[in-house]
Amino acid sequence: MNKISVIIAREYSTRVRKKSFIIMTLLTPILMASMFIIPALVMSNKDKDFKKIAVVEDGTDLFKGSIPNIAEAEFVYLDNVKFNDLKNTFESAGYYGVLYISSEVIEAPNAVQLVSRKQPPMSLLEHINGSLEKEVEKQKMLSYNIKDLDQILKSIHTDVSVQTIKIDESGNTKRTSTTASMILAYFSGFLMYMLVFMFGAQVMRGVIEEKTSRVVEVIVSSVKPFQLMVGKIVGIALVGLTQFAVWVMLTGAIVTVTKVNLTSKNTTAKVENTAQSIIQTNNAVPVDQVSQASLSATQENPVLKAMDTALDQNWALIIPVFIFYFITGYLLYASLFAAVGSAVDSETDTQQFMLPITIPIILGLVVAMGTMENPESSISFWFSLIPLTSPIVMVARMPFDVPVWQIALSMFLMVITVWGAIWMAAKIYRTGILMYGKKTSYGEIWKWLRYKE
Amino acid sequence: MVLFETKEVTKKYATQLALDRVSISVPEQSIFGLLGPNGAGKTTLIRIINQITGPDSGEVFLNGRKLKADDVYQIGYLPEERGLYKKMKVGDQALYLAQIKGLSKAEAMRRLKYWFKKLEIVDWWDKKVEELSKGMQQKVQFVTTVLHEPKLLIFDEPFTGFDPLNANIIKNEILFLREKGATIIFSTHNMSSVEELCDNITLIDHGHAILDGSLEKIRHDWAANEYEVIMAGDVKPEGNNHFSVLNTEYEGGKSNIRLKTDGNDDTNEILRLMAGYGKIISFNPALPSMNEIFIRVVESQNSKQE
Secondary structure: OHHHHHHHHHHHHHHHOOHHHHHHHHHHHHHHHHHHHHHHHHHHOOOOOOEEEEEEEOOOOOOOOOOOOOOOEEEEEEOOOOHHHHHHHOOOOOOOEEEEEOHHHHOOOOOEEEEEOOOOOHHHHHHHHHHHHHHHHHHHHHOOOOOOHHHHHHHHOOOOOOOEEEEOOOOOEEEEOHHHHHHHHHHHHHHHHHHHHHHHHHHHHHHHHHHHOOHHHHHHOOOOHHHHHHHHHHHHHHHHHHHHHHHHHHHHHHHHHHHHHHHHHHHHHHHHHHHHHHHHHOOOOOOHHHHHHHHHHHHHOHHHHHHHHHOOOOHHHHHHHHHHHHHHHHHHHHHHHHHHHHHOOOHHHHHHHHHHHHHHHHHHHHHHHHHHHOOOOHHHHHHOOOOOOHHHHHHHHHHHOOOHHHHHHHHHHHHHHHHHHHHHHHHHHHHHOOOOOOOOOHHHHHHHHHOOO | OEEEEEEEEEEEEOOEEEEEEEEEEEEOOOEEEEEOOOOOOHHHHHHHHOOOOOOOEEEEEEOOEEOOHHHHHHEEEEOOOOOOOOOOEHHHHHHHHHHOOOOOHHHHHHHHHHHHHHOOOHHHOOOEHHHOOHHHHHHHHHHHHHOOOOOEEEEEOOOOOOOHHHHHHHHHHHHHHHHOOOEEEEEOOOHHHHHHHOOEEEEEEOOEEEEEEEHHHHHHHOOOOEEEEEEEOOOOOOOOOOEEEEEEEEEOOEEEEEEEEOOOOOHHHHHHHHHOOOOEEEEEEOOOOHHHHHHHHHHHHHHHHO
């Protein structure tokens, strides 16, 4: 037992001290966090350049004043100017572009042109489209001569935003976001795939290193090959867990810090607005209005909302399940990788034995991606039970509330398989590590499996 | 007293019989040569001694008791296929190998300091193994083999990769270890080092032990009744009906004469006869080299099998 811990310590410390490990460990959370943060920054950091746009109508002045000015753009209505003239001179006149509205616009909605030097931002186009659409609709409605049209329109205007709420048997409800669950499923499935593959392959490389450097012969004269294999697998698992823990903590910290920053920025804006209205109305405002403003700020930013629901998951179940599948999935694949490593002389010879290992992993990843679209499908169900794919598929299903019996059954099958895989790998490993120079075939490995001690 | 013994050890790999009822017996505080052509089964036997693999039948004894798992602490093994972790520092590596041989970290450190100083390799402590030359790596490996002061040491081709100077240092260390009480199993194809070092040998071929005994006795047994006489001056002796002169060489004022008797080695008679030709400087039985014996034994074994 003591020897295994010496081996574990070596496997762990030599890897953790590597530069590549330290860089990977620190860099990955930054990359992961930027997956959350960059969309948020993009949202809050629009093209702020102020644009002046000339609006020219063809003979009529139906749309005068129908496009309201916004923060980024001002719309200047020009009369008595020919569009064809302005088309060439607008830039020198200080305009960003010319919006030309033809008189046929009511019949032909594409009779509107925006001429500019640069590609106009999406939000500007949406604003113009929306405003003109509304105006055209209004014009059309007006042509029906309905009395009190304005009031009718006002009274029928409705905004609908569907909230998804999960309800369990005891009647507890929970606000959910399918998007957030999907992101989480994708993320967990992919992370599991990466971890199992990365650290499993590290075990294989470690075994090959020992074999090609011939150090293994000295070591197995001191410890049992099984102890060496287990020590290596456990040591690398600890490396993986260390890295994972750092990742989770750093990503969490970065996301939280950014979230606080974003929220406070929005809140300040809101509070300022509120303060302005206070000055304007000269009325005393109750304190809770300010806090309400900050609350509504959180609700309005869609990124913050997604983050909120993401943080709203059943972490108490998801994290332990993830760790369970990480450990067992890793043990399963690491022992298979160790067996492959022991059977070959160099990394280039691994191809033929890697295939039966990589196929289930990749299959698992493919099914996991499908799981996000359809978490209750029977293919997801079966693949989350089959031990070779379950580590990836089950964690991808977790955000969608998997029945407990399915988790339990899947875990049970997993434990049995891991045990079998380690037993088998140990037999191959024991013989394989001392075989040099001979190309190993599947038939050869089958023979090793049947060797007695 | 016998320190190590195998009795009728047999090991089969799939279709191949690697060892067939091999018995060896290694006296305490001696150097035992384990010889044999490539693929004879030496490595298999060494792996059985190290408990890397187990025999299919037969028994292995250390100190008169059956070999048990704990005995790895009593054994030091320098394999022919040797190597170290390339990316690890020399000191860390030596400490690691010592610890899995059961030494505590502090004790390993103390002994390593002694050995590194003795072999003048202290400067290498913080170097990575891949920065060392092959011979330097061998030296480190030698230290890690003997560090836990095992009773039984197994050296498989210990001199390959060393320059003559370092080979000599290692040879003297091996002799010193024996003096201090260690028993050594020495496997090599270098027959002159066998002659220099070994007390007893066993020759294995095709999984069978075909020759064993003390080196002295074997060489005399295979001496084939030949003698070497060195005489002053250029002399041309002739044989009689009991012995014949194989050849005579004159060089540097001395004649080197090789004689072969008919089996009845009456050396006094030969000396008397030779003295008639001139001044005898030396008279020795011409022992065959281990090289000759090796080739003759293995070839006769092969022809027997065909």
